[in-house]
Amino acid sequence: MLDKLTNGLDFQGHALLLRAERQRLLASNIANADTPGYVARDMKFAEALTAAAGGSGSGSTLSASQGDSTGRGGASQAGHIPLSGFSERSTLGYAVQTQPALDNNSVDMDRERAAFMDNAVRYEATLRFLNGKAKTMLSAIQGQ
């Protein structure tokens, strides 16, 4: 019963987690804008979200923790409960240099800042969707 109430929130919850994760990646890229040899990283959000939303419950093709080779969603021991779905490790990619630099740093500050702002706005949007859903549900419960 509670499942049916909260199922609608699940998708937005996954999206919010992934947005936070991407925000962190972009922050790392911006922080390392002057580090020689650093390669900028980013995720394919659509793919990550599809994997997170579609794979909820199974989590078989994804792994969440570092050094996890079992493929059971972060569970490295038999007794662990695997994380459902959510993971980004498999969808992380490396950014291609737009203007090659001598120090092999591939952070394009314009791109990173644009992506950071874009991601921040989308994070807020997701947050509003979540809030709206919760409010709808609450008013349905109260029947007023």
Added chain:
Amino acid sequence: MSMFSIFNVSSSAVSAQAQRLNVVASNLANVDAVAGPDGKAYKARQVVFQTQAVGNDRAAGVKVSAIQESDTPGRRVHEPSNPLADAEGYVTHSNVNAVEEMVNMISASRSYQNNVEVMNTAKSLLLKTLQMGQ
């Protein structure tokens, strides 16, 4: 909560850039110095940045791994009256290139601003997340 580590990442970058700015200030202050504490001409210093893992996984901060002294030869000026002049009457000045240092300073301050901006954005997002459901 993963967004909190943004503060660790950005603050490591901010402190690294602050150190870079510090070194630039030291270089610019010594641009005309003839002799350092050891009696030799001041050598320009440069910070070396290195990626540093923050927390458990992929979030990558920055640290200053080393401060290197530049080994380009210093400017030699003919000043026979200077007590620090050598046998031929030349005085060795520091090897600081003021133009390079100014460029370095602008780059460091822009990077600093960028990271502060990142922290501000992360803060406002986290605050809004705290208000979820209200």
